[in-house]
Amino acid sequence: MISVMVLFLFVFAAACGQKENVQESQPEKAEETEEAVEELPAPDETAESEEELAVQKLVLTEGELLNRNYYNKELCYWNGSVYGLRKGGLYRRADNEEEWELLCELSLTPQKSMEIYEHWLYFMIPADESDAEDIRAPKILCRYDLENQTLENLMELTKETVDITIYNSVLYLKIAGLSSSCRYEGWKLNESGVPETELEESSPEFVCRMANEYQKEEEENSENVNWIPKLPNEVIASPDCALLLDGNMLFSEPYDEAGREIFLYSADGSRKESLFTTADIFMVTEDGIYYIKEGVKINYYSFSDQTEKSFAVLDEWTSLEPLTYDEEYLYGYDMEWKVLRISRDGGEIEYLEEYQFQEIPWCCFVDNGTLYME
Numbered sequence: 001m002i003s004v005m006v007l008f009l010f011v012f013a014a015a016c017g018q019k020e021n022v023q024e025s026q027p028e029k030a031e032e033t034e035e036a037v038e039e040l041p042a043p044d045e046t047a048e049s050e051e052e053l054a055v056q057k058l059v060l061t062e063g064e065l066l067n068r069n070y071y072n073k074e075l076c077y078w079n080g081s082v083y084g085l086r087k088g089g090l091y092r093r094a095d096n097e098e099e100w101e102l103l104c105e106l107s108l109t110p111q112k113s114m115e116i117y118e119h120w121l122y123f124m125i126p127a128d129e130s131d132a133e134d135i136r137a138p139k140i141l142c143r144y145d146l147e148n149q150t151l152e153n154l155m156e157l158t159k160e161t162v163d164i165t166i167y168n169s170v171l172y173l174k175i176a177g178l179s180s181s182c183r184y185e186g187w188k189l190n191e192s193g194v195p196e197t198e199l200e201e202s203s204p205e206f207v208c209r210m211a212n213e214y215q216k217e218e219e220e221n222s223e224n225v226n227w228i229p230k231l232p233n234e235v236i237a238s239p240d241c242a243l244l245l246d247g248n249m250l251f252s253e254p255y256d257e258a259g260r261e262i263f264l265y266s267a268d269g270s271r272k273e274s275l276f277t278t279a280d281i282f283m284v285t286e287d288g289i290y291y292i293k294e295g296v297k298i299n300y301y302s303f304s305d306q307t308e309k310s311f312a313v314l315d316e317w318t319s320l321e322p323l324t325y326d327e328e329y330l331y332g333y334d335m336e337w338k339v340l341r342i343s344r345d346g347g348e349i350e351y352l353e354e355y356q357f358q359e360i361p362w363c364c365f366v367d368n369g370t371l372y373m374e
Helices: 004-016 060-068 211-218 238-244
Strands: 077-080 081-086 090-095 101-105 112-118 121-125 139-145 150-157 161-167 169-178 183-190 195-198 251-255 259-263 273-280 280-284 288-291 298-300 307-312 321-325 329-333 339-343 349-350 366-368 372-373
Touching: 077 112, 081 112, 081 121, 081 366, 112 161, 121 161, 161 238, 169 238, 183 211, 238 251, 251 273, 251 280, 273 288, 273 298, 280 321, 280 329, 280 339, 321 366, 329 366, 339 372
Parallel strands: none
Antiparallel strands: 077 081, 081 090, 090 101, 112 121, 121 139, 139 150, 161 169, 169 183, 183 195, 251 259, 259 273, 280 288, 288 298, 298 307, 321 329, 329 339, 339 349, 366 372
């Protein structure tokens, strides 16, 4: 039985979560062996006004799509293989193969998030076995060299680090706050892929200034029951959103008592574009946003044509939480812990009875058309 602490980890990560403008050097989790079919100019070259701010549509390889997937952070793609971080260790599945092979056994259960930079995989393990289920306990940042197949410890993370993301050669640490939101630190990676210099928040390379400003305001008002946020709050984690949307970021602002207005922000926060209003976001993908409308309806906002449309209808009102997605389906679960998948093509909803669970699994990812929950 998965412990209550694992459930708290999943809920806490969702509370903290919320990924900035396309820069000339495209952010990637991995150095891909396949190149995008088309290179598009950065928004600074095509967008001269606030009205033109939009997510550029790129032609991405399967590996690039996987490495940008905010909800599949247990997986990374490199050089023709998928690498998975699972409870027992680090696994590998080569293209056109069904079975996973154990690449590196880990004596301590890793945190479920993994990042890739050039030919290195980065992830965290508990600093002490007794703290394995305490998400605020100290951790060790580890790195696995895919070329030499060696594992090393890079640095001890004494602060309450709950997640990591690598964007534009910067390692971002998501650090738990006193309230629901998190703050970020950014560490510039040197030529050897080692975190070397901590970025100042004023640095143009640091993409989490707005998120940190919100977190600071929230903590300053943690005891004020009447506090109404004045600053925008991230929809998904800022560095992950920047990675997913080529530098753009999604933030929400209060709209009325029941909903929030969703905005697309440029990298430096100087421009923003209003997208839509909603009570709840279901999932953000590289193509658009799926969100709840009027209780039982799921709408879809397309980045490419900047339009909203009806996507799917639930049988009854329920709270819908995201699990993950691939090119064909969105996966989530409702308030009765029932797992469902929704066709991205037609919006058909199917409940997957074989995946019924009582507590949030330690990890959940989809690979090669198969949903894994452990």
